[in-house]
Amino acid sequence: MLWTFTGHVDGLPDGVEHWLRTDPARNTVPLTVLGRMRAGLWADGATLGWLTADGEVCGAVVHTPPYPLLLADIPVDSVPALADAVRGREISAVSGPCPQAEVFAEVSGLTEVDRTRQRLYRLQALSPASSTGAPRPAGEADVEPVAAWMRAFIAEAEPGSSGSDPLPQMRHRIDQGEIVLWEDGGRPVAMAGFSRPISGMSRIGPVYTPPGLRGRGYGSAVTHAATRAAQEAGGEVILLFTDLSNPTSNSIYQALGYRPLSDYISISFSPGDQRA
Incomplete structure (x- = not known):
């Protein structure tokens, strides 16, 4: 070899x-x-x-x-x-x-x-999610706020990370229609991304809710919405990763219908x- x-x-x-x-x-x-x-x-x-x-x-x-x-x-x-x-x-x-x-x-x-x-999860059958509010695709006016949320997501998930500025990546993903926002009371309260399908595969992520807005079902709701968007884009194999040290996110995604596939x-x- x-x-x-x-x-x-x-x-x-x-x-x-x-x-x-x-x-x-x-x-x-x-x-x-x-x-x-x-x-x-x-x-x-x-x-x-x-x-x-x-x-x-x-x-x-x-x-x-x-x-x-x-x-x-x-x-x-x-x-x-x-x-x-x-x-x-x-x-x-x-x-x-x-x-x-x-x-x-x-x-x-x-x-x-x-x-x-x-842990890599694969969707079996999407179950309903319940929360106040509704989803919408992120647009041009959301680029800076979404990039700021992405910086906060990285800082939380990877403390001390020296990765590059996520602004160009998030601008690209918004242009591709890959970022879904959940709105409640007229303001965005959570976001989730999905990748455009490749050979029928799409992956959900990132999923982020600001700390002060957690515990209200927004993360589950926006993940459900991003999963639906991935399916509507042609995704047949829908995946997502979770941190095994976070039992909350693992239980939320399993409640939505995701099942373990492999460990990374x-x-x-x-x-x-x-x-x-």
């Missing part, structure tokens, strides 16, 4: 996306990121890798610094070779299915400082602890 890399999304062989699309659920994040890169986001400094065996693509990874190295559902026995191939690169974290990400952390020689366990993990490394 051989790992090959490029710094440009146009440099990827056609077989890479074809391989990712063979399991769009478990490869949801790399597929979505590649789609954003083709739209002009996260292109600077990116590293895209693919694994071949007997001339056929059988794995892929995506790295858009300062975000984690994203592992698709690659063969576990290919991970040590991947760790050697990215030796010396600035990798702040690795994220992917638990077995692959844990092997990478073990063999990389990098010092682990934190880990976040996530994000492992952070000590800054500057890169191998020569």
Whole structure:
């Protein structure tokens, strides 16, 4: 097996996306990121890798610094070779299915400082949600407020994160019709995003309610609305990630009809602890 890399999304062989699309659920994040890169986001400094065996693509990874190295559902026995191939690169974290990400952390020689366990859920049948208010798609006038909520979401979910400003990403997603707001009393009180379907797969996220407005059912209601929007956009496989340390969000999404599919993990490394 051989790992090959490029710094440009146009440099990827056609077989890479074809391989990712063979399991769009478990490869949801790399597929979505590649789609954003083709739209002009996260292109600077990116590293895209693919694994071949007997001339056929059988794995892929995506790295858009300062975000984690994203592992698709690659063969576990290919991970040590991947760790050697990215030796010396600035990798702040690795994220992917638990077995692959844990092997990478073990063999990389990098010092682990934190880990976040996530569970990938898939919608079975959407159940009703109840709250006062109603949904609407975010528009141009919502770009700045939505970006501010996204900054708050990142600060809460990833304390100390040094990721790039989410404003361009949120502007793009609003232009694509991917952000749903929940309004109550004439003002937005929560938001949820969904990704435009790729091979029938759409992923819900982020979901955010400001702290002072929580406990009123807004998060559940806006997630329900975003799920409906994903279905109306052609989504047949609807996914979402939850932090396993947050029992509230896990119970809310299961009440809406989402069921566990697979476990993932994000492992952070000590800054500057890169191998020569």
